Amino acid sequence: MSALTSTMDKCTSCGLCVEECVFLKAVSKTPRAIAEGLVRGDEEVRGLQFLCFLCGLCKAVCPNQVDVAEMMLRSRRDSADLNVQQNPCYRVNFPDEPAFLIGALKERMDIDFSEHSPSKFKHAFFPGCSMACFSPKAVVKVYEVLAEELGEVGVLDLCCGKPLHDSGLESRARAWLEGRVVAELKRRGCEALVTACPNCFYYLKPRLWGRFKVSTPYGLLRRTVGGFGCGGDPILTIHDSCPDRFEGIFGEQVRKVLSGCRILEMRHSKTKTLCCGAGGLVSCSNAVLPLTMASARFSEFAETGASLMVVYCYTCANMFWSAKPNVEVKHALNLVLNVGDNSELVKRGEVGRLIMDLMTNQG
Numbered sequence: 521m522s523a524l525t526s527t528m529d530k531c532t533s534c535g536l537c538v539e540e541c542v543f544l545k546a547v548s549k550t551p552r553a554i555a556e557g558l559v560r561g562d563e564e565v566r567g568l569q570f571l572c573f574l575c576g577l578c579k580a581v582c583p584n585q586v587d588v589a590e591m592m593l594r595s596r597r598d599s600a601d602l603n604v605q606q607n608p609c610y611r612v613n614f615p616d617e618p619a620f621l622i623g624a625l626k627e628r629m630d631i632d633f634s635e636h637s638p639s640k641f642k643h644a645f646f647p648g649c650s651m652a653c654f655s656p657k658a659v660v661k662v663y664e665v666l667a668e669e670l671g672e673v674g675v676l677d678l679c680c681g682k683p684l685h686d687s688g689l690e691s692r693a694r695a696w697l698e699g700r701v702v703a704e705l706k707r708r709g710c711e712a713l714v715t716a717c718p719n720c721f722y723y724l725k726p727r728l729w730g731r732f733k734v735s736t737p738y739g740l741l742r743r744t745v746g747g748f749g750c751g752g753d754p755i756l757t758i759h760d761s762c763p764d765r766f767e768g769i770f771g772e773q774v775r776k777v778l779s780g781c782r783i784l785e786m787r788h789s790k791t792k793t794l795c796c797g798a799g800g801l802v803s804c805s806n807a808v809l810p811l812t813m814a815s816a817r818f819s820e821f822a823e824t825g826a827s828l829m830v831v832y833c834y835t836c837a838n839m840f841w842s843a844k845p846n847v848e849v850k851h852a853l854n855l856v857l858n859v860g861d862n863s864e865l866v867k868r869g870e871v872g873r874l875i876m877d878l879m880t881n882q883g
């Protein structure tokens with residue numbers, strides 16, 4: 521059964537997901553109405569597929585587990601050639617493009633992990649694009665912990681290719697994964713990959729299954745940071761990441777690492793977490809919805825009375841730092857390892873200006 525047929529079959533238009541979702545509420549449509557519009561080839565509805573954050577909250581609240589994100593993703597695949605390949609905003613997010621934003625950011629900030637990347641190593645520490653850019657100090661610190669715990673470790677500083685996949689460019693995503701990521705893992709003699717990024721983790725794990733073991737560093741970090749505690753100040757809340765929604769591996773591990781701190785949960789957390797606003801590259805199609813999404817998160821943060829929002833994804837951190845620079849947001853790794861991040865560059869607008877430059881100067 522196709523994702524469209526499955527949605528039309530299972531969605532009763534009860535409206536529960538519409539109440540929870542910033543996107544569905546804004547367009548005032550149920551998933552069934554969207555599926556029907558897509559089947560009819562309705563142009564207006566076709567445009568909506570790029571406004572879904574692919575966050576999965578609808579599936580988490582739906583009595584019939586309708587998977588709207590999957591439907592939107594498949595629909596993106598059908599029309600990606602038309603909508604995405606020529607759009608400069610999407611293109612700067614693609615690792616196989618010359619104007620790849622992350623490459624330019626690393627060059628501008630002089631970020632280079634070659635010192636921590638020998639020619640051969642058994643365990644690859646795969647920080648992911650956002651961590652490499654927004655906290656190179658945390659990359660080095662985690663690398664040092666892993667080297668002590670595991671022995672042969674090297675930093676593999678590559679994009680996993682998920683932005684291509686999320687934009688519907690499936691064959692380019694596969695070519696990137698096999699031609700760059702897997703080829704590099706093999707060339708370096710790796711057997712396992714450790715990543716602190718929930719996007720990379722959940723994207724790579726099923727795709728590398730049976731070839732390379734994929735894990736997070738948090739279990740190993742627990743030994744190093746021991747009984748990390750905040751001493752009651754600050755009081756934390758934890759923003760869970762969408763890719764972690766259904767398995768909860770990061771959410772549980774991060775809460776264990778922070779178990780010595782006082783944690784107040786937000787209304788939407790764990791399985792029911794809210795997207796930060798960066799999911800699904802919606803910002804390339806609509807400037808307002810991502811900020812509305814981030815605002816919903818800030819409101820729930822304010823309701824808790826906590827003074828610090830802890831995230832475990834640097835893409836979420838970047839989204840929050842740029843949306844509301846005066847709100848205290850920190851990545852769990854920067855907190856427990858006591859190392860700095862590049863949040864100030866984001867808050868001063870330097871990252872945003874670089875993105876605009878890259879988009880303007882694209883060939």
Ligand code: SF4
Binds near residue numbers: 530535537
């Ligand atoms: S919660 Fe499920 S059944 Fe209800 S409108 Fe949403 S997708 Fe349809």
Ligand code: SF4
Binds near residue numbers: 537572577578589
């Ligand atoms: S995946 Fe997220 S943004 Fe998309 S419809 Fe579901 S809840 Fe809304």
